[in-house]
């Protein structure tokens with residue numbers, strides 16, 4: 552099968568009713584997983600890209616943005632009309648308003664080396680309503696780098712300042728320690744053992760989430776597609792120069 556052929560046929564088959572069911576599943580469970588979205592052969596190409604990027608970055612944690620992803624194959628995925636349509640339909644069913652134009656904030660996040668732990672257990676809200684995550688490479692030995700989520704703990708804020716207050720409450724030592732301690736309490740934090748090639752969706756803006764670390768000799772690579780910034784037109788946000 553050619554690159555992304557399986558993903559394309561899966562995307563083409565998703566009806567509006569199914570997209571609506573996905574939105575309701577994210578509301579209820581916090582996360583939705585479409586398994587076997589990418590196949591082993593797709594992943595092979597993406598892993599080669601990850602390996603080259605890591606080698607040229609000194610085998611430490613890197614986050615590549617859209618510009619650095621040209622030719623990776625993730626650019627092809629982001630450009631598929633059916634992939635974009637899934638996001639806009641999910642937005643209309645999930646957020647109950649017309650979907651804005653699709654402009655992905657796209658990241659390929661590769662955790663490895665001594666720096667892997669610094670980039671873990673950093674609980675946060677995303678700046679975008681919808682987050683899609685595709686694990687490209689997940690360690691099979693040692694720590695797996697599970698995804699952690701406390702779903703849907705806030706709504707979409709009407710005002711950018713309220714959003715900044717939420718973020719400030721999360722982004723400090725005390726809250727981070729409290730959230731980490733919640734993990735001991737069964738059910739308080741949802742843990743997802745990520746499966747390479749699956750496509751996960753969650754409401755990134757509304758959900759506190761992070762990842763566990765991986766061992767320094769291992770690689771954890773995730774492709775992220777963030778979509779729909781509720782505060783895109785905020786005057787204050789522009790003045791502060793935030794993305």
Ligand SMILES: O=C(O)CCC(=O)C(=O)O
Pocket residue numbers: 658660677684698760761762773775
């Ligand atoms: O890589 C992950 O598991 C999550 C990353 C994430 O939440 C983010 O980049 O906003």
Ligand SMILES: [Fe+2]
Pocket residue numbers: 675676677682755760
């Ligand atoms: Fe995030």
